[in-house]
Structure formats: C-alpha cells, structure tokens
Amino acid sequence: MADQPMNPDDPRPTYIRIADQLRQDYEPGGQLPSAPKLAEQWGVAKETVRSAIDVLRKEGLVISWQGRGTFYRTQADTVDAATSPTDEAILGHIERIMSRLDEFDDRLAALERSRGSANGA
Incomplete structure (x- = not known):
C-alpha cells in the first residue's frame, strides 16, 4: 500500500489523494491498516487519514466496526442500486x-x- 510517496505537486487536498490511493489498493473484504499506521506511512496527521476514510465510507466502499477495524466492502456488503x-x-x-x-x-x-x-x- 502506498509504496511510493504521494506527488507533492498534486494540488488536491491530501485526504483526497490518500482516498484515491486507498481506492487503488481496493481488495474486497480486505482490512485497511489503522489510521495511525497509515498516517505514519504517509507522514500526515491521523485526522487527514480519517478524512480520507470518511470519503470512502460515504462512497460505500468501506465499513468500520468499533474495535475490529475498517474493511473494504465486498459485493455482498453493497446494495445494488437496481435492487434498492x-x-x-x-x-x-x-x-x-x-x-x-x-x-x-x-x-x-x-x-x-x-x-x-x-x-x-
């Protein structure tokens, strides 16, 4: 995950760039590292990482459980718009x-x- 550093010339907010990277790393059912670990990995504040995860949560790509972590959703987790x-x-x-x-x-x-x-x- 995020082996290469983020492009400092990218004008978008850091949390958006992190959300993009997390989307690229998307593996259905996979668990995201903790916010502190991701913050350390990217050299940003934990709140920046939390904001990126919130973007993915609002898009329905991740789900979080208190004490368990944040996971990429699987197809079974998501509701198909055609059936909703x-x-x-x-x-x-x-x-x-x-x-x-x-x-x-x-x-x-x-x-x-x-x-x-x-x-x-």
Whole structure:
C-alpha cells in the first residue's frame, strides 16, 4: 500500500489523494491498516487519514466496526442500486402501514365502545 510517496505537486487536498490511493489498493473484504499506521506511512496527521476514510465510507466502499477495524466492502456488503427500493416504493409501504394502523385504531375503538356498553356505561 502506498509504496511510493504521494506527488507533492498534486494540488488536491491530501485526504483526497490518500482516498484515491486507498481506492487503488481496493481488495474486497480486505482490512485497511489503522489510521495511525497509515498516517505514519504517509507522514500526515491521523485526522487527514480519517478524512480520507470518511470519503470512502460515504462512497460505500468501506465499513468500520468499533474495535475490529475498517474493511473494504465486498459485493455482498453493497446494495445494488437496481435492487434498492425507490422513494416511491418506500412511500407505498408507509401508506400501507398507516392504513393498517388506521384499521387497528378503528377496531380498538369499536372494542372499547362494546366493552363500555357491556359494562353499562
């Protein structure tokens, strides 16, 4: 990983250049070295490395677990855009759930009324 030093003439922010290097080193399921180790390797602050990893996390390329580390995601970890639900589908599910809740509320109210009349209220 990052055997050659980063190009100092590259005008992009350092964390972006590190993110690019980490993308090149992408190995599905592989574990990234710790932020302190990467910071030492590239001669940058740990926060710079963390910012680079955050870029990859936002892109869905890595996943982190407290105490375990950060890993490149495998194909199985990622959700294919073609199979992920659309906003319209999600709203449809919400509408059906809300409709069922309304039905439940109506049944509950009817049950409470019948219990009240059975008790002479």
